[in-house]
Amino acid sequence: MLRLLFSLLLLLSAQSIFGAQPGTRVVANFNKDWKFYLGDEAGAKEAAFDDAAWRKLTLPHDWSIEGEFDEKNPAKPEGGGLPTGIGWYRKTFTLPATTGRNVFIEFDGVYKRSEVWLNGHSLGQRPNGYISFRYELTRYLQPAGKENVLAVRVDNSAQPDSRWYTGSGIYRNVRLVTTHAVAVDEWGTFVTTPAVSAQAATVAVQTQLRNATGQPRSVSLQTVLLDQSGREVARQLTPGVKLSGTAATVSQKLTLKNPHRWSVTTPYLYRVKTTVLAGQVMEDEYETPLGMRTCVFDGQRGFLLNGQPLRIQGVNQHHDLGALGAAFNERAAERQLQMLRAMGCNAIRMSHNPPAPQLLDLCDRMGFLVLNEAFDMWQKKKNGQDYHLDFKEWHRRDLEDQIRRDRNHPSVFLWSIGNEIREQFDSTGTRLTRELTATVKRLDPTRPVTSALTEQEPAKNFISQAGVFDVLSFNYKHADYPKLPISFPGQHFLATEIAAAYETRGHYDLPSDSLRIWPKDGKTKLTTGNADFTASSYDHAAPYWGATHEAAWRAVRNSPFISGAFVWSGFDYLGEPLPYPWPARSSYFGVIDLAGFPKDAYYLYQSEWTSKPVLHLLPHWNWRPGQTVDVWAYYSQADEVELFLNGKSLGIKKKNPDDLHVMWRVPYAPGTLQAISRRASQTVLTSTIKTAGPAAKIELTADRSKLRADAKDLSFITVRVLDAAGNLVPDAANLVKFSVSGPGFVAGVDNGYQASMESFKKPERKAYNGMALAIIQTKEQAGAITIKATADGLTPASVTLTSN
Numbered sequence: 189m190l191r192l193l194f195s196l197l198l199l200l201s202a203q204s205i206f207g208a209q210p211g212t213r214v215v216a217n218f219n220k221d222w223k224f225y226l227g228d229e230a231g232a233k234e235a236a237f238d239d240a241a242w243r244k245l246t247l248p249h250d251w252s253i254e255g256e257f258d259e260k261n262p263a264k265p266e267g268g269g270l271p272t273g274i275g276w277y278r279k280t281f282t283l284p285a286t287t288g289r290n291v292f293i294e295f296d297g298v299y300k301r302s303e304v305w306l307n308g309h310s311l312g313q314r315p316n317g318y319i320s321f322r323y324e325l326t327r328y329l330q331p332a333g334k335e336n337v338l339a340v341r342v343d344n345s346a347q348p349d350s351r352w353y354t355g356s357g358i359y360r361n362v363r364l365v366t367t368h369a370v371a372v373d374e375w376g377t378f379v380t381t382p383a384v385s386a387q388a389a390t391v392a393v394q395t396q397l398r399n400a401t402g403q404p405r406s407v408s409l410q411t412v413l414l415d416q417s418g419r420e421v422a423r424q425l426t427p428g429v430k431l432s433g434t435a436a437t438v439s440q441k442l443t444l445k446n447p448h449r450w451s452v453t454t455p456y457l458y459r460v461k462t463t464v465l466a467g468q469v470m471e472d473e474y475e476t477p478l479g480m481r482t483c484v485f486d487g488q489r490g491f492l493l494n495g496q497p498l499r500i501q502g503v504n505q506h507h508d509l510g511a512l513g514a515a516f517n518e519r520a521a522e523r524q525l526q527m528l529r530a531m532g533c534n535a536i537r538m539s540h541n542p543p544a545p546q547l548l549d550l551c552d553r554m555g556f557l558v559l560n561e562a563f564d565m566w567q568k569k570k571n572g573q574d575y576h577l578d579f580k581e582w583h584r585r586d587l588e589d590q591i592r593r594d595r596n597h598p599s600v601f602l603w604s605i606g607n608e609i610r611e612q613f614d615s616t617g618t619r620l621t622r623e624l625t626a627t628v629k630r631l632d633p634t635r636p637v638t639s640a641l642t643e644q645e646p647a648k649n650f651i652s653q654a655g656v657f658d659v660l661s662f663n664y665k666h667a668d669y670p671k672l673p674i675s676f677p678g679q680h681f682l683a684t685e686i687a688a689a690y691e692t693r694g695h696y697d698l699p700s701d702s703l704r705i706w707p708k709d710g711k712t713k714l715t716t717g718n719a720d721f722t723a724s725s726y727d728h729a730a731p732y733w734g735a736t737h738e739a740a741w742r743a744v745r746n747s748p749f750i751s752g753a754f755v756w757s758g759f760d761y762l763g764e765p766l767p768y769p770w771p772a773r774s775s776y777f778g779v780i781d782l783a784g785f786p787k788d789a790y791y792l793y794q795s796e797w798t799s800k801p802v803l804h805l806l807p808h809w810n811w812r813p814g815q816t817v818d819v820w821a822y823y824s825q826a827d828e829v830e831l832f833l834n835g836k837s838l839g840i841k842k843k844n845p846d847d848l849h850v851m852w853r854v855p856y857a858p859g860t861l862q863a864i865s866r867r868a869s870q871t872v873l874t875s876t877i878k879t880a881g882p883a884a885k886i887e888l889t890a891d892r893s894k895l896r897a898d899a900k901d902l903s904f905i906t907v908r909v910l911d912a913a914g915n916l917v918p919d920a921a922n923l924v925k926f927s928v929s930g931p932g933f934v935a936g937v938d939n940g941y942q943a944s945m946e947s948f949k950k951p952e953r954k955a956y957n958g959m960a961l962a963i964i965q966t967k968e969q970a971g972a973i974t975i976k977a978t979a980d981g982l983t984p985a986s987v988t989l990t991s992n
Contacts, residue, residue: 212368212470212472212473213365213366213367213368213371213372213472213473213474214365214366215363215364215365216363216364216365216366217361217363218247218279218293218362218363218364219246219247219248219361219362220246220247221244221246221279221280221281222244222245222246222247222249222277222278222279222358223239223242223243223244223245223277223278223279224242224243224244224245224249224251224275224276224277224357225239225242225243225275225276226251226273226274226275227273227274227275227276228274228276228341229276232276232278232339232341233305233308233310233339233341234308234339235307235308235335235336235337237278237337237339239278242276242278246899247277247358247361247362247515248357248358248359248360248361248515248516248517249277249357249358249359249515250355250356250357250359250512250513250514250515251271251273251275251356251357252268252270252271252272252344252353252354252355252356252357252513252514253270253355253511253512253513253514253515253936253948253949254513254949255270255271256270256271256947257269257270257771257773257945258271259770259771262345262347262348263347263348263349263350263353263354263763264347264348265763265765265769265770265772265773266348266350266351266352266763266764266765267347267348267349267350267352267353267354267763268352268353268762268763268773268774269770269771269773270353270762270773271356272344272345272347272349272356273344273345273356274341274342274343274344274345275341275342275344275356275357276339276340276341276342277339277340277342277357277358278337278338278339278340279337279338280335280336280337280338281335281336281338282330282332282333282334282335282336283329283332283336284332284333285331285332286326286329286332286366288368288369289326289366289367289368289369290324290326290366290367290368290369290371290400291324291325291326291329291364291365291366292322292323292324292325292364292365292366292367292374293306293311293322293323293325293338293362293363293364293365294320294321294322294362294363294364294365295314295320295321295322295358295360295362296320296360296361296362296516296544296545296546297317297318297319297320297359297360297516297542297544298314298317298340298342298357298358298359298360299317299318299342299344299354299355299356299357299359299514300315300316300317300342300343300344300349300354300356301313301314301315301317301342301343301344301346302314302340302341302342302343302358303340303341304323304338304339304340305338305339305340306323306325306328306329306336306337306338306339307328307329307330307336307337308337309328311323311324311325311328315575315577315578315582316575316578316582316586317344317354318507318541318542318543319542319586319589319590320360320542320545320589320593321589322365322374325338340358342356342357342358344356344357346573347573348571348572348573349571349573349574350564350571350574350763351564351570351571351763351764352506352508352761352762352763352764352775353506353508353513353514353761353762353763353774354514355507355508355513355514355515356514357514357515359513359514359515359516360516360544361516361544361546367472368464368471368472369399369400369401370397370398370399370400370401370405370407370431370464370466370471370472371397371398371400371464371471371472371474372395372396372397372398372462372464372472372474373396373397373398373435374592375589375592375593376395376396376397376398376474377393377394377395377396377460377462377474377476377596378393378394378592378595378596378632379391379392379393379394379460379476379478379596380392380634381478381480381481381482384447384449384480384481384482384494386446386447386449387445387446388443388444388445388446388447389443389444389447389480390441390442390443391413391422391441391442391443391444391460391478391480392439392440392441393411393439393440393441393442393460393462394437394438394439394440395409395411395437395438395440395462396435396436396437397409397429397431397435397436397437397438397464398434398435399431399433399434399435399436400434404430404431404432405430405431405466406428406429406430406431406466407429407431407464407465407466407471408425408426408427408428408429408464408465408466409425409426409429409438409440409462409463409464409465410423410424410425410426410462410463410464410465411423411424411425411426411440411442411460411461411462411463412460412461412463413442413444413458413459413460413461413478414458414459414460414461415448415458416448416456416457416458418459421444421458422442422443422444423442424440424441424442426438426440444480447480448480449480449481449494450479450480450481450552450555450598451481451493451494451555452493452498452534452535452555452556452557453555454555455479455552455553455554455555455598455599456479456480457477457478457479457552457553457598458477458478458479458480459475459476459477459478460475460476460477460478461473461474461475462474462475462476476596477549477552477596477597477598478596478598479552479597479598479599480598481493481494481598482494482495483557483601483602483635483636485636485658485659485680485751486680487678487680490748490749490750490751490752491751491752493557498534498752499751499752500534500535500557500682500751500752500753500754501532501533501534501535501752501753501793501797502533502534502535502536502537502557502559502752502753502754502755503528503533503535503536503537503754503755503756503757503758503779504536504537504539504684504685504754504755504756504757504758505524505536505537505538505539505757505758505759505761506539506757506761506762506763507538507541507543507544508761508762509521509524510759510760510762510782510783510784510936510938510948511782511783511935511936511937511938511948511949511961511963512935512936512948512963513762513948516544516546516547517900517902518546518550518900519900519901519902520902520963521544521546521547521550522550522554523784523891523902523904524758524759524780524784525550525551525554525556526554527780527784527786528556528758528780529554529555529556530794531779531786531790531793531794531797531798532793532794532796532797532798533556533758533793533797534555534556534557534797535556535557535558535559535752535754536551536556536557536558536559536754536758537558537559537561537604537684537754538558538559538560538561539561539607539757540561540563540564540606540607540640541561541562541563541564542560542561542562542590542593542594543560545593545594548560548594548597548599548600549597551597551599552597552598552599555599556599557599557601557602558597558599558600558601558602559601559602559604559638559684559754560590560594560600560602560603560604561603561604561605561606561607561640562586562587562590562603562604562605562606562624563575563579563583563587563605563606563607563609564606564607564608565579565606565609565610566579566583566606566609566610566611566620567579567580567611567616567620568609568610568611570610583624584627587605587624587627587628588627588631591603591627591628591631591632592631595631595632595634595635600635601635601636602635602636602637602638602659602682603628603632603635603636603637603638604637604638604639604640604661604684605621605624605625605628605637605638605639606624606639606640606651607639607640607663607684608640608641608642608663609639609651611650611651612641612642612643612648612649612650612651613643613648613649613650614650615650616650617649617650617651617653617654618650618651618653618654619654621639621650621651621654621656621657622654622656625637625654625656625657626656636657636658636659637656637657637658637659638657638658638659638660638661638682638684639651639657639661640661640662640663640684640685641660641661641662641663642662642663642664642665644662644665644668644671644672644675645675646675646676652676658680659679659680659681659682659751660672660676660679660680660681660682661681661682661683661684662681662682662683662684663683663684663685664685664686664688664733664734664735665733666683666686666735666739666740666743666744667743669683669743669744669747669750670747672747672749672750673749680751681749681750681751682750682751682752682753683744683750683752683753683754684753684754685754685755685756686735686740686741686743686744686753686754686755686756687730687734687735687736687737687740687741687755687756687777688730688731688733688734688735688756688757688777689727689729689730689734689735689736689737689740689777689789690706690723690724690729690730690731690766690767690776690777691723691724691725691727691729691776691778691787691788691789692722692723692724692725692776692781692787692940692941692942693725693781693785693786693787693940693956693957693959694725694808694918694956694957694958694959695718695722695723695724695725695957696724696725696726696806696807696808697718697724697726697728697729698815698816698817698818699816699818700724700726700728700818700820700851701728701818701851702728703728703729703730703736704716704724704728704729704730705729705730705731705732706723706729706730706731706767707731707732707767708732709732710732710733714767714768717767717768720943721768721771721772721942721943722942723767723776725787725788725789725806725807726788726806726807726818726820727788727789727792731766731767734756737755737779737789737792737793738792738848738849740753740755741753741755741792741793741796741848742846742848745796746846755779755793756777757775757777757778757779758778758779758780759778759779759780759781759782759784760774760775760776760777760778760780760781760782760940760942761774761775761778761782762774762775762782763775764777765942765943768942768943771943771945772942772943773942773943773945774942775942776942779793781940782938782940782942783938783939783940783959783960783961784904784961785906785940785959785961788804788806788807788820788822791804791822792822792848792849794822794824795822795823795824795848796824796848798824799825800824800825801823801824801825801826801865801872801873802822802823802824802825802873803821803822803823803826803829803863803865803872803873803874803875804821804822804823804875805819805820805821805861805863805875805876805877806819806820806821807819807820808877808880808916808918809856809858809859809860809861809877809878809879809880810858810879810880810917810918810919811856812856813856813857813858814855814856815855815856816853816854816855816856817853817854817855817856818851818852818853818854819831819851819852819853819854819861820849820850820851821841821849821850821851821863821865821875822848822849823843823850823863823865823873825865825867825872826865826866826867826872826873827842827866827867827868828840828841828842828865828866829841829842829850829863829864829865829866830863830864830866831852831854831861831862831863832860832861832862832863832864833854833857833859833860833861833862834857834859834860835860838852838854839852858879859878859879860876860877860878860879861876861877861878862874862875862876862877863875863876878913878915879915880910880911880915880916880917880918881911881912881913881915881917882911882912882917883909883910883911883917883920883922883981883982884910884911884912884982884983885909885910885911885912885982885983885985886907886908886909886910886924886977886978886979886982886983886984886985887907887908887909887910887914887985888905888906888907888975888977888985888986888987889905889906889908889987890903890904890905890906890964890987890989891903891904891905891906892904892989893987893988893989893990894989894990894992895932895966895973895989895990895991895992896966896991896992897931897966897967897968897969897970897971897991897992898966898968899965899966899967899968900965900966901965901966901991902935902963902964902965902966903963903964903973903989904961904962904963904964905961905962905963905964905975905987906959906961907924907953907955907959907960907961907962907977908958908959909922909924909955909958909959909979909982916958916959917958918957918958919957919958920955920957920958921954921955921956922954922955922979922980922981922982923952923953923954923979923980924952924953924954924955924960924977924978924979925951925952925977925978925979926951926952926953926962926975926976926977927951927975927976927978928951928964928973928974928975928976929973929974929976930971930972930973930974930991931966931967931968931969931970931971931973931991932964932965932966932967932973932975932989932991933964933965933967934949934951934962934963934964934965935963935964935965936948936949936961936962936963937949937950937951937952937953937960937961937962937963938953938960938961938963939953939954939955939956939959939960939961940956940959940961941956941957944956962975962977964989966991967991969991970991970992971990971991972988972989972990972991973988973989973990973991974986974987974988974989975987975988975989
């Protein structure tokens, strides 16, 4: 009786999901009610397999981030030092009658080497962990109301696989899609704007229709253009479309007067609604985003967005979300973009793989340009078990799927077919470059193509010799920028990676003008460095192939022929812990640390990339009496800065044209350090740092206090350890424990320290340099969520959130 009731509830639930108009497309979130087993399990693909003891969870899921750090883990420190292996996912579900309909399962990304079965029947395999894919379920589905079992095997056991942390599992969203037998095909629309001005726009729409009836059909195709408020602004109907085979492509054009153009400051979005009609019966309905804009690289004026010069102020981003690992969460990604926007960033390079499609949605809405990159390697390996093993068989399919999936996003302004590809140095690079570029241009002739190169000598670079790139992009070697227009006459240039400077938030090595090249060359291991695996936040440590933030950005700023740059990197990321060996396990390159706390270089870029006044004073003011301390200030929108110690002026400093900060050498005395910036003798900003006493209390600050009760929303709680007067204690390392009451839980914790071995998932974390982070996730119930933080010897703190 209970089983019958359960089956009835499942059926009713399915009918509520799929009970739209009989012929229309239905897209259902398929993330809930999965079961997971870490390990390989014979027979798990079969529908009758007993998975009762398996763990229940909701996708997206990354099992690696839940593990313990260990130098012996096969992914090695370069892969984050976390476990990989093999895992299985199973989901049992029922559907109402699907007669005359086609049912598909769509995966946004599975890392990696996935194989999918429905009711014991293999649907296919996909080795690439970053690509999106789908399978049709129709032929293997059980009759209405009977149970179906979807099984997914994920194999991330072959290591080392990557130069950074990849995560493991079904780490992006999954959807169940049902359509009529005649429908818009997967990623079946391509919307372009061949002519856009302030007065008028032409919108060209190509729609690929799929006919799975097995018989000739005749349909009408209606395309409606909706503005941002949902109001119809243009329409075209194409009747009598003949579907004699399995597919047909229909071309249409619409015109619009006085269009709103998409830009990084006003990211206006239209929607293209495509409807397939058989007489008066709706067969399918499909929506495509549209941002009307023009993007041009001009030899004289650089990059032009809607005809206006725009300096590309970008960062590189890997795909992990810190303590959340690789499991995609829209709010976590949005928070990263918000922090980068406040820094002045207007562009993201997706390094070095296709991103989650929802991240592109965010960039569309928030106004970020995106350099969308396909591969980190081609046929020549960078690690023994990386994609080079699959490149020959899969690269064409993977690249085609990426372009078709992403080519309608207005944020995507440039395709990259590779990063630091080793075929630069032999003739196979020329052949493969032409092949890959031709594939991109066949599917999207509207956007330029590039690849991130390292070799700046034309005779040695077989990729650039292909002569097919619209833009030449180079990583590092900023001292040689002046040679580029001479070596590559008539070309457009972009700096796809600059800086790669090392910094640990809140740590400072004196003197600040002692440049630290760690390691000094490619043959020498680091023998110096700091015993605590830190790097100075004064921006004076970098690898031999990189540069400090200031040196790199100054070179770009002084090279008007370079259209802009992407800093390596925006956020710290798991893995690639250069320059240190274990126990370092995450990168030092970010302008923002892994927990999402800005490092000092953040304010350098903010002072250069925004028009708002900036005054950032560093370092902290807790030193040994008599010690000489270098005091820096990043500032903007001011003529000068005056520094005071305990009310006594230490002098006025002004930046010369090439300066990016000012500095005083100050004999330390406890008290108050204050900087005042002025313009035309009027105070612009004041910044104050005080000597902190012993740790006395905890402060909690939530980035958002009103959340959605959807089991996905997040609040990022900043933890600061303060003295009795409310000053941050810059060396505090207290163990802070978290408890949660109400419909929420601790989804992750962090402190930004690159060599911490603490778990991201335990409800406790030591503060690092006075700070820590707790990430609170909602459940599906509404109510008040109270987070309390305690530590021995400190006054506790709490904060309450509301989940609606």
